[in-house]
Amino acid sequence: MKRDTISPKEKNIDEVVMVGYGKQNRKDISGSISSIDEKQMKGIASSNFGDIIAGKATGIQITQANASPGSSPSIRVRGIGTLTSGSDPLIVVDGFPLSEGSNINSIDPNAIAKIDILKDAASAAIYGSRGANGVILIETKQGRNGKIEVSLDSYYGIQTRSDDQFKFVDAYDMATYLKEARDNNYMSKGAGRSISDDNATRKSKGASLRELIPDYLKPYLEKQPGLTNTDWLNTVLKPAPISQTSLNVFGGTDKTKYAFTGTYFNQQGLVIGTDYEKYSSNINLNTQLNSRLKLGVSLSPSFSQGNTLDMSGGGFNYNLIQAATGMYPFFAPYDENGNLNISQQIRANTPTDGALVENPVATAEMTKRKYTLFRTFGTAYSEVDILKSLKYKFTVGGDYTNYEYNFFDPSTLGAYRTAAPDVTKASRKDYIKKNYLIENLFTFDKKIGSHSISAIAGQSYQQEESNGVVTEATGFPDNSITNIAGGTSFKNTVSQYKWTQISYFTRLNYTYDSRYNLMASYRKDGSSRFGIGGGKWGGFYALSAGWTISKEKFFPENSLIDPVKLRYSLGVTGNNQIPNFGALSLMSPNNYVFGGELAPGYRSSTAPNPNISWEKSKSSNFGIDFSLFRHLLNVSADYYILDRDGLLLDVPVPQQSGYSTSLQNIGRVRNNGLEIQLSTRSLALGDDFEYSGSLSLSSNKNKVLALANGQDQIVTGSNNYAVTKVGGSISEMYGYNIIGVYKSQDQINNTPHITGTLVGDYIMEDLNGDGKIDSNDKKVSVPECRSIF
Numbered sequence: 001m002k003r004d005t006i007s008p009k010e011k012n013i014d015e016v017v018m019v020g021y022g023k024q025n026r027k028d029i030s031g032s033i034s035s036i037d038e039k040q041m042k043g044i045a046s047s048n049f050g051d052i053i054a055g056k057a058t059g060i061q062i063t064q065a066n067a068s069p070g071s072s073p074s075i076r077v078r079g080i081g082t083l084t085s086g087s088d089p090l091i092v093v094d095g096f097p098l099s100e101g102s103n104i105n106s107i108d109p110n111a112i113a114k115i116d117i118l119k120d121a122a123s124a125a126i127y128g129s130r131g132a133n134g135v136i137l138i139e140t141k142q143g144r145n146g147k148i149e150v151s152l153d154s155y156y157g158i159q160t161r162s163d164d165q166f167k168f169v170d171a172y173d174m175a176t177y178l179k180e181a182r183d184n185n186y187m188s189k190g191a192g193r194s195i196s197d198d199n200a201t202r203k204s205k206g207a208s209l210r211e212l213i214p215d216y217l218k219p220y221l222e223k224q225p226g227l228t229n230t231d232w233l234n235t236v237l238k239p240a241p242i243s244q245t246s247l248n249v250f251g252g253t254d255k256t257k258y259a260f261t262g263t264y265f266n267q268q269g270l271v272i273g274t275d276y277e278k279y280s281s282n283i284n285l286n287t288q289l290n291s292r293l294k295l296g297v298s299l300s301p302s303f304s305q306g307n308t309l310d311m312s313g314g315g316f317n318y319n320l321i322q323a324a325t326g327m328y329p330f331f332a333p334y335d336e337n338g339n340l341n342i343s344q345q346i347r348a349n350t351p352t353d354g355a356l357v358e359n360p361v362a363t364a365e366m367t368k369r370k371y372t373l374f375r376t377f378g379t380a381y382s383e384v385d386i387l388k389s390l391k392y393k394f395t396v397g398g399d400y401t402n403y404e405y406n407f408f409d410p411s412t413l414g415a416y417r418t419a420a421p422d423v424t425k426a427s428r429k430d431y432i433k434k435n436y437l438i439e440n441l442f443t444f445d446k447k448i449g450s451h452s453i454s455a456i457a458g459q460s461y462q463q464e465e466s467n468g469v470v471t472e473a474t475g476f477p478d479n480s481i482t483n484i485a486g487g488t489s490f491k492n493t494v495s496q497y498k499w500t501q502i503s504y505f506t507r508l509n510y511t512y513d514s515r516y517n518l519m520a521s522y523r524k525d526g527s528s529r530f531g532i533g534g535g536k537w538g539g540f541y542a543l544s545a546g547w548t549i550s551k552e553k554f555f556p557e558n559s560l561i562d563p564v565k566l567r568y569s570l571g572v573t574g575n576n577q578i579p580n581f582g583a584l585s586l587m588s589p590n591n592y593v594f595g596g597e598l599a600p601g602y603r604s605s606t607a608p609n610p611n612i613s614w615e616k617s618k619s620s621n622f623g624i625d626f627s628l629f630r631h632l633l634n635v636s637a638d639y640y641i642l643d644r645d646g647l648l649l650d651v652p653v654p655q656q657s658g659y660s661t662s663l664q665n666i667g668r669v670r671n672n673g674l675e676i677q678l679s680t681r682s683l684a685l686g687d688d689f690e691y692s693g694s695l696s697l698s699s700n701k702n703k704v705l706a707l708a709n710g711q712d713q714i715v716t717g718s719n720n721y722a723v724t725k726v727g728g729s730i731s732e733m734y735g736y737n738i739i740g741v742y743k744s745q746d747q748i749n750n751t752p753h754i755t756g757t758l759v760g761d762y763i764m765e766d767l768n769g770d771g772k773i774d775s776n777d778k779k780v781s782v783p784e785c786r787s788i789f
Contacts, residue, residue: 035116070306082577085578143258152245170327230331236358246266340361369406434464436464455509465496525614547567575616624637652711
């Protein structure tokens, strides 16, 4: 055996990583696992779980699509590999698998001790049908032997816009722009017109409302000083405070150890009228009752409340940022007496059909949009040492969520294209979700000379059920009662679901002399979400191997590069994130007239498919790990190929079947990419200061290999802006290539154009040169962002 040139203090060979139903030394891992420790998470001023892991691991993409504080981030591991099913990774906290897609901000970041992200199939296959989108394992802080330790952390800060360079034109420039736009529109509609025509003349010549000049523009066009000049984006986006206080208590004895974390978090939203407040805690207790029996419990309760706005689907009514883009700077949020200007712009613009948007400041102040969320999840276990090398662990877990949202919009507030008074609107949404877990696990661990063998075998049962109701109230006599109780007519929409999954799994690890590592795993899952045919059960396997080549005798002894390890893995995982009743024919209300009277009824609205099964993902991963200059610089690189087969698509079927589409397992997508992570060991730069750094580069490309039979593309989005085409990537931006703006009618007449094109419209490139502009001239016009740095 070659001499070891690295001193023990310079190594990190004892780093332990979570691998699903257990832990292993990092040096024995042959899959692709990224780790984030407590030190890397410290000092981040956020309760958002996505902020905690962003930029700290390769292959992970975090996006925050909603501007409301407290909203859950979107997390993607190694790209998107599905078209219609969920893409959320499985998140496991202290052994409890949370429902994919649930609000992960219920996890208290201050209670997290370690995060391990299983990215390849060899690592994630132990979770079978829930591992195709990656698995994020979270371990919360544990108690430790010794006297009690108490720490208090607190911070306060101010949030500001990061896009302060984005500005609207002022009122004077806006007036000029509006005048020119309406003049151009007026002049393009017929002969005998002049831009000097007043509104009466324009009307007499058949002008539409949008060809008239609003009266309120006149003083701005005359450049009169001191006029109203509102920056509406700065009006709805304000610097906002954020604060957090966290208490940590640790302690224990040789037999019993405990840990407690309690956190209060408060965040005002950058968007006015939004806020988020959360109380959360984590409790861990472990006790060794005797030499063979160990008991433990982990519990994470939280309560949050806040005021939110619909930033994704609220449109001009409740998306304040969108409303701000539709407001004119000629109008102010308040009048000279400090009262809200209600529907001022709507009334001023109605005669000329301008932007009929309600004052977003009034919307923020006059509507009620409060929610409360209580959630608690955790596990309790008992572990018995049957033999010296064999353990049995019994675990029960639960996840309980209670959510309530109350909305009220008074009649004294206008709406898009409707000036106040409007109709009073109120609604309430409630749901309760319960999730149960029962697991049995056997663990074997034995070392014989240079040989190390570990194995697990287990069974898991998990069930979730949810009951929810949305109540909408109308017919309010006035606005004195600001909830659904003030209405006189009600509509209830009830939602219920339940799913169950039963699993059996096993894994075997073998290591020889810390040089060679082999791993094999298999899991069989049965799910109520899938058809009663052969698709209800699925099997998922993984194989991996590692070779620490620097331990071979032929590897030169040096201090430049050591150790060096090669890794390869192959495996199959599944994606069970489909509708709970996707295999069944669902019923929808469908009334009919019999004998002149309306009779209630139901119809079958979805085609049944008893053969619906899992989307399966086959992954190959090639990796290398090495260290330079006595662990001063550590490098880890992975290249992966991930093929997703059996994608669930709504396939067109003959109308005589009674349906237009049927959900089927058809379609294939490939993701491949390269991940490189560089990190330095901690460098002492003085008695009280040390430095460590990391650099991550991830590149991912996906390609659609197949869709339904006879189908080569799927076009989606408003105005069909996105296309998923065989040979291309998922949901590519799709449209005409804009090469300029028409400056004259002669230019329009002498170039291919769409019927109705006017001066000032876009010039669209005739890509195929056939002398006309149609759908054949569309192309993928926005390059895909494939690298994350």
